[in-house]
Amino acid sequence: MASTEAQVTAPSLTTPKRGSRGLFGLGYYSLTKLVAAESSLLSAVAHRLISRFIPIRFKQSDVYTITLEPEEKSSDNVPIVLIHGFAAGSAVWCAQLEALAKRRTVHALDLLGFGRSSRPAFSQDETLAELEMVEAIEDWRKEMAIEKMTLVAHSFGGYLASSYTLEHPSRVKHLILADPWGFPEKPPPNDKQIQPYPWMHFVGGVLSFFNPLAILRVLGPYGPSLVKKLRPDLSVRYKGTNPDDIYNYIYHINAQPPTGETAFKSMTHTFGWAKRPMIRRFNGISENVPVTFIYGSKSWIDPQPAFEIQATRNGYVDIQIIRGAGHQLYADEPESFNEVVLSIIDKDAHENKTSDEE
């Protein structure tokens, strides 16, 4: 089944590989199916969508980008750049693209090592791996000839976006972090928590040696149905033409060689805590860069670091919490999320105007 469909050429793009049959389903993926799932998810804006691979210096890789040009051109066109979270791709912003692209260009990129971007091996060192990913974004920006951008980043993307802003603050007009990962320090265990049985720790310890999504790859063609079983909510969150699109999309972007995942793993210690928490470094970001945190009220990401940053940072920090939204807040409450982002952008534009007049 896999082989026949892999023969079909993807219409709009040229990719070095079209997929992999894998060994007994191990590591099976099909770029054709991925493209199909993606275009289905993005069907609402398909006619305006420009999708392309942007070459960058790092190991001659390509960064996949989708771009939506605004319907009405405005003089002040600071593009919005959307950065997805862990184990996701640019198509997860399907509910944002059209709304945000009313007056501004919107780019959504696939992080290097994730989505449809190339999968170079990253450094084993957490600092270097982070830097490589951040520099990939910077190369991408140069290639795209973007002078200044509004960064909207979710989850793990929020971590990288913060790191990017730390390195290149002059390129960021406004940093919008949606449920960013990797901010807090791992708290010391306290006895308020119940201690699970020792064997659970053991099992957890064994699991922590594997890449987070290794099980998905091991299952091969059964992967999408597993994701569907575990996360029936995803099809409600991401509505494509077909309810299975999101599962196929997630499977086929994560079944590819998991270099991004390995890099993520090297940046974390046991169970997803950042080795270099952003809260230690966040105040190093130039205070000229305004920052807005958006959290979902139901999300498991604790907004506490944002409050600490607000209390200690000299620059502009705003915190918004969207009620009823979970971790994928942009998919749970797309209207509210878009509204928040647009209001931030409008405010920025307004301030720009007033400062120009002065």
Place this chain on the structure above:
Amino acid sequence: MTMINSDPSRMNLSFSGCGFLCLYHAGVAAAIKEYAPELMQKGTISGASAGAIVAAGLVTDVCISQATSTMLRIVREARSSSLGVISPNFDLMGLVKEEIRRYLPPDAYIRCSARLKISVTRWSDKKNVILEDFANNDELVDGITCSCFIPGVCGVILPTFRGVRYVDGGFSDNLPLFDDHTVTVSPFSGESDICPLDYESAGFFGMTYNNTSMRFTTMNFFRLIAILMPPSLEDCTKMCLQGFSDTVRFLTRNNMTTCIKCLTIQTNMGDAVPNPPPSQASMISSSSDTSRPFSPPTRSRTRSANYNGQGTRKRFDSECDTCGDSDHMHNADLVFPSIIQRTFDEASKAEATFLKWVFSFRLMKMTRMVFGIWKYPLDVMLIMAKRIASYIHTVACPDWLFKKFSDLVDFMYEEIDRQRSQLSARYSCQLAITECDFESSGQSNLKEHFGEIELSEEARQELAQLRERDRRMKQRKGTKITRPSRLSCELSPVDPNLRKASLISHSPAMGTSQQAEEGSLSQVIEYTATHEATYAFHYLDENNKVRNVEVFNVAEERPCSIMSRGITKSVPEENEEELQAELMEASTSNTSNPVPINSPEKKGDENDSGLSVEEGNSSGLKRDACCSPVRHLSHSSTRGSRTSISKRSHSIGQTQRKNQVVGIRDLGASSDSDGETGEQFFVPRGRRRMTSAEYEGEPEHSDEEKQ
């Protein structure tokens, strides 16, 4: 901070199904009742499975503290059988039903019809159904029972609601959503409004089971197991308190309450054994103190580090607008002096708990388990027999059959009586004679007359036997009478003031060194003595000790905290040591150099220790009515004697704790970025970045650690 789409006036609650984890819900309910009563007074409350019980409790406004104690009692019963819930002689649904009936007010169904929504699964088509209309209390109980019924575990015969068979709501919709403003409560860490934040994992992955979101964390796996196999009562209590503090966090974030400071008191009352075997709990706590990282002092550490206004920011939400201060919120989650019972008398421990020690081996546990499994068919047969008997009772059998049957039984009884009477015939005859004599001679002694009656040899023997039997009967009766009397004497309430007095007599001695310092133990004691607990429950732990947990609201007072304390009435000297340790600790953190305290406990009065047992029991009884506020912190007097072992292990724990205090303080300074230690954490001070205005061009500085 801006809250988008939030409308507290339209909020309604939904409790997820979770089996024995409903203790978490109980904690949530207690906090809601205390701090956001508007949530429970209007608006619907929905629930599935065990959540429906709590939802019904909130709608009908039952005493949450009492209900929690009842839940803990059921948990204890479930734990006491070797196979837990599935052991056939444990009738979970029966217990639950009975307790619900007992708690519901007579007009419960009226209130529930308007506001309670119970999620159930229809057995025939496995579809979700929401029950929201109840004609009487029986129907309400039926509805709740249906929602909680897990076939196979809770029984085989499916319960019905108005003649339709339903099973657990968790099979179709475990977290019913009423509208967009539903506040979801789930004991699983995941995407719910009120749920634990599992700090041990910050991973992304999770699953959704019938609307209930669960992250893949170790704790959630533990909880999954705990749904049907309740964890230790200690853990249940922690769960309960976690529910409480998670709710407080939620309410504060939504500006529905301001500035909550809570104080939890955990006490345990000794059992009636004067010199009890060292409990398992005590062993655990003593070992945890030296080696394990989760010892209760951790809490006191963090608390005291925060205490003197160091401004340590903790990772708990603190967005209360009225305060403008961000470190008030964590108070709900921290704990100040925590005293847990400990026993160090190794010798007596080894002796008294040999059996327990033997059973602590895994092999023995397994053997016990295997035995339990082997016993299972027997149990099942027994239960089946019981069920059949009860079934026969309910079924009206034809009269002739009943008559035949009763005739048969009567015949058998008669036969047995006749057989028996052959033995007692002569005996009654003799009695008649003595009686006759007795009446004629009035109260005169019988012995004289006995001589006059001619008795055969056989009769004499029988008389002797009869006498012997009488004597024994009398003895047995005597003990029967004396036993309760002794018990009642033991249980007789001792004037609480007495206990308090003894307590206060201590406090000046203790307080001399740190009277002025807020949050000192004496202050906490004083506070608890004069205030009402907002939430209190109790349970019997594995060693038949009554343990009390009380949460105090100290919002208007000095910053205080959740406080956990275990006081062993039975081992008073250890207890006192603990107090001492806490004081030392408090002083260490407050003045940042250890102040040696003269041990006031040495002066303790010897004579009180005998009384401590009664005290324990009395207060245990007293706290049974936990709706009434508990004012008195039980406290025991001291004895001077200490074993060398106790001293040693104690000092270890203490030094360790001190070290940790320092560690915490460093951390706090770094996150605040105003301490000297901030340097090592890459946090540049905010004021130093004044020059960053130059950053408008290509030449860019990278942050420190990238260089």
